């Protein structure tokens with residue numbers, strides 16, 4: 518089995534990758550090895566999943582789906598990819614509230630790193646989790662319920678608290694979505710009506726190909742059919758052309774991997790992600806990514822600062838994306854305690870160029886207390902000290918209590934926990 522992540526910039530140092538078939542095997546692998554780590558679908562861009570011990574691939578684990586239509590909830594395997602989960606719940610007339618930009622990632626990895634979609638009313642994906650089944654460092658199997666005081670610290674858990682085997686999700690009735698794309702929206706108009714633009718759909722993304730121009734290249738509006746602004750119009754005062762052909766976030770890139778656009782309604786699972794479940798996503802792995810979370814009220818100023826860095830950013834940038842996320846109370850969520858704007862960069866596959874630029878970006882965003890995405894590249898390599906989060910100290914204490922001997926620890930955790 519390949520020992521590298523999706524984008525190929527991280528080679529795992531693990532001695533072995535084990536694929537347990539049942540809970541007993543999994544518990545034995547955990548207790549028999551001094552260092553272990555769960556591996557998801559490998560879509561993180563930093564060393565968060567790495568270990569010098571044994572990586573555990575859960576894709577063969579017997580962890581069944583259990584969908585309860587009456588209570589609109591489902592237990593799903595942690596190794597399941599969002600595409601698989603979406604199809605399973607849609608078959609029962611149910612839906613996930615939101616998805617990330619691609620459906621190829623595993624839910625176990627997504628929630629561990631605070632993965633998010635977008636939308637003023639949508640919290641990060643982990644905010645839909647109501648229960649976790651976990652194998653702890655001592656081999657104990659535990660079901661953690663949302664009422665447990667440790668729960669809010671355990672969803673975005675960085676893989677530090679145990680091996681999650683199943684996740685329980687809160688679901689909603691299935692719905693239809695259309696997506697409409699607008700081109701060349703002038704920055705001045707977008708910034709003047711920023712709240713209205715970001716609130717003009719169920720999910721809204723701004724794509725910026727070059728921070729040095731006067732326009733936001735693309736505004737993507739995903740609207741729930743049958744609700745306000747179901748026709749997907751931009752707010753008054755924002756002038757932009759409605760796209761008349763399919764387009765990818767990287768305008769010159771392939772269009773056959775993106776989900777249907779042009780206002781054509783379809784099921785939520787085929788519109789909420791940007792990328793289709795049956796095609797290779799994004800730039801097919803030939804890219805790197807970083808993302809920073811700022812308080813919503815700071816976004817216009819943070820965007821203005823990034824525009825001043827255009828000359829440094831352009832040589833390594835493929836495309837940027839700006840999204841909104843609703844505040845939550847998950848201790849290590851990028852949106853903990855504040856409505857948030859996410860400032861994302863899809864970079865060229867130029868690790869040295871990106872590493873050289875990230876300190877400049879983070880210094881520029883420091884006045885806004887920008888929090889880096891746990892699964893992407895940051896100035897330290899990946900992540901940031903947990904002390905940057907109001908409940909970071911509580912998370913450190915939780916890790917010490919659940920994994921006193923550091924079975925799940927790795928270099929990444931030593932960096933962000935400061936131990």
Ligand SMILES: Cc1cc2nc3c(=O)[nH]c(=O)nc-3n(C[C@H](O)[C@H](O)[C@H](O)COP(=O)(O)OP(=O)(O)OC[C@H]3O[C@@H](n4cnc5c(N)ncnc54)[C@H](O)[C@@H]3O)c2cc1C
Nearest residue numbers: 557558559560561617618623625626629632633676681892
């Ligand atoms: C093309 C692309 C698009 C992306 N789009 C988005 C986006 O729209 N929004 C966003 O926020 N992020 C996005 N990401 C980032 C991605 O969602 C995160 O990196 C996420 O962690 C990937 O999940 P994974 O299963 O690949 O995790 P991995 O990279 O395999 O693992 C990440 C961490 O999760 C832990 N983990 C995995 N499974 C378990 C488990 N069962 N139990 C305990 N810990 C576990 C691992 O130990 C590791 O620490 C994108 C990434 C790519 C490559």
